[in-house]
Amino acid sequence: MARYVLRRLSQTAITLFILSVVVFAVSAVLPGSVGRAILGPFAEQASVEKLNSDLGVNGPLLSRYLRWIGGALRGDFGDSYKFRAPVMDFIPAALFSSLKLALMTLVIVVPLGIIGGTFAALRQGKATDRVITISGLTLAVTPEFVVGILLILVFAVKLGWLPAGGSARGSVANQIKVLILPSLTLTAVLFGYLSRMARAGAIEALASDYTRTATLKGLPRRTVLLRHVLRNSLLPTIAVIASQMSYLLGGLLVTETLFNYRGLGLLIADSARERDIPMLMAAVFIVGALAMMMMLLADLLIAWLNPRVRLGGKR
C-alpha cells in the first residue's frame, strides 16, 4: 500500500506541474490589452500603457511562468488586476463557499445516485430501470441554467419557500436553505452519471460468483445485497464520483452565477469577464488541483477498500 500511495503521490505531483503549464499557457495567450480592458473605453491610451507596464504583462513568457509558478509554490498567486490586492485574499473564502456547495451536493446526490442505480440494476431491463436511467439522463443533459431557473421560479418566486440565491452565511439552518436550490441544480446534472455507474457496478457484482456463493449459502436476499453486492459495486461508483468532481466544479461556474453564490465558480466567471488574469489563473489552477486531489483520494480510498491493492499481490 505504502508503495502504491507513494507512486500515486509522485504521479499527482507531475500532473500538477503539467496542469500549471496548461493553465499558464492558455491564459498567456489571452489577447487584447489588459490595461484597456481594466480602464475602459474612455481612458486615455497613455493611462492604459502605463497600467500595462505596471502589471508587467509584456515580459517574456518563460520568465513570467517562472515568476508565477514560483509564487504559486509559496502560495502567492500575485495580485488581482481588479482588486489591486493579493489573489489569495479572495480565493480561500470563495473556495470555502464552493466546497460547502459541493459538499451539500454530494450529500444529496451520492446516496440518491447509488440507491437509484442499485435499484435500477435489480430491476434490470424492467420499466423501473428504464425510468431511472432515462430520467437521470434527461436531467443530466438539461443545462444547469434551465434546471436552476425552473427551481428558482417554483421554489423561490412562486412558492417563496427558499431564497433564490445569495451566499451561505449565518446560521447553519440559513446556510442550508441557501444551498438547497443550487445543490439540487447540480444534483440534477450529476444524478444521471452517478446512478449509471452505480447500476453498472451493481449489475456486475450481481452476476459474480461470490454473489452466487452467498445466495447458495442460503443468506437472505437483503444480506446478499448489502454485504456482498453493494460492498463491491461501490468501488466503481466512488471512482466515478471522483472523476465527476472536476465536472461538478465546472458546474459550479454556471450554477453559482445563476444563484449569485459567491464561490470559485462565480469568481472565475467574473475574473474571465474582467480580464483579471492572475485571479483567473489561480482559481482555475486551484479548481484543477482540487479535482486532481479528489481523484487521488478516490484512488487511495478504492485501493484501501480493495485488499488486493492494500495488501499487495498474491500471497
Next chain:
Amino acid sequence: DEKASTNDTTAGTGGAAQTTAAGDTTAPKAGGIIKAAGGAPSAASATLDPVLINDGAGLTLLSQVGQFLAVSQQDLTLASSLATKWTPNADGSEWTFTLNPAATFSDGAQVTAADVVASIERLLNPDNTSNSLSAFATGKLSPGGVTALDDGTVLFTLNGPMGNFPYIVSSDNYNSIILPASVADTTNFAADVMSGKIATSGPWTIGSYDATTGIKYKPNPKYWGTPLLLEGLEYIFYTDPAAQVAAFQSGEVDALVKFEVAGGESLLDNPDVTVYELKSANHRQIHMRCSEGPFADKRVRQAMAMSLDRQTMIDGLFQGKASIANDTPFFDVFPSSGDRPMATFDVNKAKALVTEAGGGFDATLYGINYFEAPDLAVLLQNAAKAIGINLKIDLRGDYYDVNWVRTYDPSVAGSDIGITDYGHRGVPDVFLNAPLKSFKSVDDGAGVWNAAEFANAEYDAAVDVYSASSDLQSQKAAAEKIQAILTDEVPMLIPYNINYLAATKTKVAGVVPTAMGHFFTDKASKA
C-alpha cells in the same frame, strides 16, 4: 440666464419625484434598511477610487457617500448640491461657482473652495490617469484651470467657450465628487472612508465593503442635509441579470438599481413593483466605415438607415421602453435637440439605393455581445437581408478584444460595421466628439473612438460651434446643422435611445434613480 441655479436650495440631490412611481402616497415612515441589487464594480472601480471609477456600478456606490457641485436631475436639468449657483462670463469660457456655506464633511469640517480646487485638479492631473479626462477634455478644462476666489467661490477658467460646462462638474461627470483638500491619495477610497481616514459630504458613509459581494452603508452622523429616513442601505452585487431579477422577485432585495427589459418583462406589469422609467441618452451605435469597404458609399449607409423599422425594433427589444433616435446623438432627452425630422422606413427606396451603389454584398457585423446587442444584431441582419446585404454576425466578448477601432492601433483591420454601446450622458458633447470628429491624434481627444473613420470638416466645425454656444437657442441652431450632416452622411446608425429602468418594491418610496445610474436614497423610506 438659463444655466443659473434654480431657487432650489435644498441640499443633496434635489431630485424631482420619480416619474412613474406608483405608491408614494402615504407619509414616509422612518427607519428600515433598503437592500438593492446591482452589478459589481468593474476592475477600475473596485476600490471606489473616485479618480478611476468608470462604470455604472461604481458611480452608484460612490454617489452615496460623495457629492457634486451640482446634480443632473431626471429631467437632465441641473439642481444645486454643494454649489448653490453658477454663472458664466459673457462667452461662457469662465464659470464661477458659489458653494453652499451649510455643506460640511463627515468630520464636521465645512466644504470650502480649496477642497473643490484640490478635488478637481486631482482629476485633471494626467499622472492620475483619471477616467474623467475625456469628459474634461470635452469640457475644455485643463490642469490649473480651477482657482479659489475665496472660501465660498470657485472659478473655472476654460480653454474656450463651453455652454454645458456645469454638467462637467455635476453628477454627470461622476468622478467629480468633492473631497477634503487634505486627502492626498484616493487609491483605497472605500477602505479609507470606512476607517474615517477620508471624510465625505454625502448622506451615507461606508459601513462595510467587499468588492466581490456587496457594500453596507451607515448614515453620515454629521450629514448637513435633511436627515435620512432609512437606518441603512445595502447593495448586493450580482453578475447575472437573471439572478438579480429572480432575487428581486423572491424578495431578497427591495430594489433593482437597473434592469433590462429582456429578462425583466415580469416586472413591468407587476402590482407590487414600482418601476422607474427615465429617458436617457443610453444608446447603441452601429458605425459604418466611411473611409473604405462596402459602406464607403454614402447611399449604402443611407439605405441601411432606411431599412430599419425602428418602432418595431423598440417594441421587440424593449416593449416600447425606448425612443426612436435618428442616427444622431441628439436624443429627445436633450433640451438642445430641438425638433427633428423622423427617420424614414422605406425598404424599396433602400433597395433602390443599394442597387444604384452597385448592388448587394456580404459583410461581417462585429459587436459587443452583452445587453440586447445580440438581438439587435439579429434584427439588423434581417433588415439588411431585406435590402440585399448579407451580414455575418460575429459578436465578441467585448469591444476592446477585437480592436475594430483603428484609432489607437493602425495595424488592426478595423471593421466595416459594428455595434457598440454608449452609456448615458447629460449632454451630447461626448457623443459628438469621441466617435464622430475627425481623428487627429490620441492626445488630442477628438475622434478617438471614431470607428466609422468619419472625417468631415463641415461636421467638425459645426460641433465646435455647438460646444461653444452657451445658450439653448444657439445650441439648437448648431444641433440642427449637425443633425442635417449626420442624417445625410449616416456614419453611424443610432436606431434608438433606451429608457433607463429601475425598480423597487412598492413599500419602498422616495428613491431617485437617474439615467446616469445614480440611485439617490437621501429621501428614501421603506414601509
Next chain:
Amino acid sequence: MSTPALEFRDLRLAYVVRGQAREVLRGVSFEVQPGETYGLVGESGCGKSTAAYAAVRYLPRNARILSGEVHVAGRDVMSLDRNQLRELRANNASIVYQDPGQALNPTIKVGPQLIEAFRLIGLNKTESLARAREMLQTVQIADPDSVLGRYPHQLSGGMQQRVIIAMALACSPQLLILDEPTTGLDATVEAEVLDLVRGLRDEFGTSVLFISHNLGAIRSMCDRVGVLYAGQLVEEGSAQEVFDQPQHPYTVGLLRCLPRHGSRQSAQRLETIPGFLPLLGAELPTCVFVDRCPLATEKCRTEVPSWSSHVGRLVRCHHVDRVNELVAAELPMGTPTVVDRSGPPLLVLDGVSKTFQQGGQLIKAVRDVSLVLHPGETLGLVGESGSGKTTLAHTVLGLHDPDQTNSIMFNGSPLSGGTRRRPPDQVRGIQIVFQNPDSALNRRHSVRRIIGRSLKRLAGLSTAEVEPELHAITAAVRLTDRHLDMRPSQLSGGLKQRVAIARSFAGKPRIVVCDEPTSALDVSVQAAILNLLGDLQRDRSTSYLFISHDLRVVRYLSDRIAVMYLGRIMELGPAERVFDGPHHPYTEALLSAAPSVEGEHRERIKLSGEIPSAVNQPSGCVFHTRCPRRLDGDICSTVEPELTPTPDGGAIRCHIPFDLLGGQPVDVVPHRGRVP
C-alpha cells in the same frame, strides 16, 4: 428404505433462447442415497452443471422446467417458496464449484464469510467463530486463525477451495454437490482436495453429487456413476463396473480416448469419437448418441432406446448385447518418428535463467536450465503450476529475454533475446501452440486471414502463392476449405486448436512449443489433437517441446521428459524411466497424485505444505520443504544438489544416489471406495 438425499425424477429442463425453449436435460432420473457418492460424467455441454444447479434451484432467468421433479432430502425443490428454498440451501444442500478464486468475496475477509454460514444455522457470534475455526481444522488448514484473518486473494487456490468446502459443510448438509471442484487446480492439489472430500464424506456421512471431466478422479471418488450425454443418462452403475466393463458405446468411446497406461504415440494412435454433441434443444426422437455411434442401425434412428437394466446396471441402448464387438482395435502405428540423435542437437539450452522484476521483488521464474532437443524429438515438460514451464518456453521463443545472452543455441547459432531481433529463419524456426485457443486466435480475423498471414510472414509467400499453400495446410490439420471463411467464435474448441496448429506449422518450423494444447479440451477432442500432432511430427520430423499437467498425455507423446520445480529442472530422462522409476522424489509424488481410470490405486505420496513462492525460494534443495524422502541431517536444507547425470543419459537433481531412489511404483493398495 431411507429417502434419498437427492432424487431426479425424469427432469426435463430447457433454456429459452430467442423465444425458443431449448431442451438441455431430456428426462434425467437418478438418485443419490444417503452417504453415497454419485459421479456424473460427460463431455462439456452435456448438461452436468445444469443438473447440479437444478438440484438447488439456482437457475438462470431463461431456464424453464418442462416436467419432472427434483427432491432434496425428500422435499420437492421446485415447489418451495423463497424462504423454504433459502432454508434448504442453508441447511440441507451445499454446492462447491469451479474457480474458488471467484467464488469468495474479494473484499471480505475469509473469517466473516465463513462465520456467516454458521450464523445462518442460528449460532451466535462466539459459537460461530469457534465452529469456523474447527471447520478449518477439519479441512486440514494448519493455522485456522491466520487464515480466518486473511483475504481470499492471500490464499492459494487449494486453500481457497478448502475454505469453500468448509463453508459448504458448515451446516453439515445431507447433500454436497461438487461441480468440477478441482478443475484448474494442480494435480497434486487436486489429489489433496479429493482426499479431503473423501475423508469428510466418510466422517459426516454426507451424500455427494460429484461432477468432473477427470474420469480418474470420478473413479477414485465415486460409488456409482452416471454417464450423461446430451442431457440424457446413457449408462449408470457402480464406478468400478462402468469403468471396467462399459456397456454403452459412448462410455466405451470415452474411455478409449484416453491414452492407455504406458501406451506411446509412436506405438499406437488414440481412438476418438467422431461427430458432435447434438445441438442444444435439437429434436431427438432417436438414440441421442446415434450420430456418433459405430453400432448405429436404422432402429437407433427411429426409436428412443429405453432406460433398461443390463448386467446389473442401467443402460440406454438398443444394442447392449453388441458392445463387445467394440474391441479395442490395435490402430496401425504410423512409421514411428526417427529421432536423429546422431547429428548436433537442434536446440541447446545452457544454463538459461529468467528473472522477472515485479514491484521491487525478483521472481526467479527459471533457474539455470540446461537442455538439448534433437530433430524430431519430443521433450515433455512437466511440473506444478508456477514451476516455470511457460516462462522457459517463452524464453526460447524470444518472448522474454533470458537473464544472460547467448545461453540458447538454435541450429548451431545463438538465439538473441527479442523476436524482433532474430533473423527470419530463427523466427520461423520456433513456433508455439498456445494453451487456450480462444485467446490465441484473433477473434476478429477469419481463419483464412489468420493462417494466410502466417504463410506470408513466416513462409514468406506472395499473395498469389498463399492460396494453394493455404489449402494444403488446412487439409494437413484436417480442416476443410469451408472453415476458411469462419471466425474463431464459430468454431468448436478442437477446431480452434487445429487452426492454431496450422498457423504455427505455416512456416515449416523446426521446433514447436506446445503449452498444454489440450488442457482446455474434452477427452475425445484431446485424442484427435494428439493424433494430429503425432501425424504432423511424423510427416515433418518437427521437434516438440510439450508442456502439460497431464502426465498420461506427456508420457504418451514424449521421448524424453523434464520435470521442473521452482524454475529448476529436477529430473531429466527417457519417458519410460522417468515414469517407471527410479525417479526423483518430486516426480514420484507427481505421479502418485494422478488418479488413474484403470483404478489401480497407489498409496498417494502426500506433499506436505505449499509450493514455496518463486520470490524467496528455500535454501539448499528447493524441494526439501516438501520432500517425503528428505535425508536426515541438514544437507538437503543447506546444500543445493547438482543435476547429476544418470546412466540413461538423463539427469537427476537429488542428494540421494540414483540407485537408492524409489524404484518401482509404490506397491498397490486395495481400493478405498466402498461398494453400497
Next chain:
Amino acid sequence: MTTPATDEPSINDPDVTAGVSGSTPDTTIQSVRHELRRQLFRSKTFIIGSMLLLFWAFAAIAPGVLTSHDPSQQDPASKWIRPFFRDGHWLGTDRFGRDVFGRAIFGAREIMIIAPAAVVLGTTIGVVLGLAMGYFRGKLDDLVSRVIEALMSLPVILVALLALTSLSGGRLTIILLIGFLFGPVIARTIRAAVISERDLDYVRAAELRGERSWYIMFVEILPNVFGPIIVEFTVRLGYAVFTMAGLAFIGFGTQPGSPDWGRTIYDERSSLLSNVWWPSLVPAVALASLVVAINLVADAVQGLVDR
C-alpha cells in the same frame, strides 16, 4: 469390425464434421452478421433510440420538410404566442415571434454536424493515443497519462472559457475544442481495453511472426477494441451535445439568431422568469431527446458488443 480404423478425417476426427452435423452454431460470417442485426432490431431500446435519431438526422438534412416556418422569420405582432397549435404555431413563438417548433427543427442541424464531427475527431485522437499507450506502456504511457489527468482535472467549461477568450467561436473552433477535450478521456478507456487485449496470446503469436508494432496495434488489436470504441463514441456523442449547450452559456459557440438549441435555450432562459417557458424548454427537450436517443442506441449496441 465396426470400429473406424482409417484416418479419413470426416469419419474419424470429431471436429472435422463441424457444420456437416450442423452441431456448431450457424457457420458463416454473413449469417452471424444477420443474427446480430436481428438481435438489434429485437431490442426495443434500439428501435426507439434509432427512430428518434433518424428523426433528428432527417430534421438536420431536410428541415424544410418538417416545418413550413423560416426559423429566422420575425413577426413582432405575434410575440410569445403560447403553445399549442395557436395561429399556426405548434409550440408557440419566441420574443421575436419566431416559430419555436420551426427553430427546434432547424436547430438540429448545428448539433448534428458539430457533435459527430467533434466526437469523430476525439475518438480518432483517443484511439491512436490509447492504442499507443496501451501497447507500449512504459514511459510514454506514464507521461501521456499524466497529461491526460491534468486535462481531465480541468472542467471542460473552464478550458472552454479560457480558450474562448483567445479563439473566435466558430463551428471549427468548437469541433476542435470538444474533439481535443474528449480525445484524452476516450484514450483512457481505449488504453484500458488495449492493455487487457495485449496480454492475449494472439498478440504473442503476432510478435512470433515478427510483425511490426503498428501492424499489431492497428490490424490485430484495434478490431478487438471496437466494442469500447463504439460505446465511447456514442456516449461521448451525448456529452458533446450537452457540452455545446454549456458552451453557449459562456457565450461560446454559434452566433446570435442561429436556431442552435444550446444558444436558444440560453438566449430564452431569462423569459422563464416571466412564465414564458416554451421558447427555452422546447429546445431543451429536443436536446434531451437527442441525447437519450443516442444513449439508448449506445446501450443496445453495448449489450451486443458485450456478448
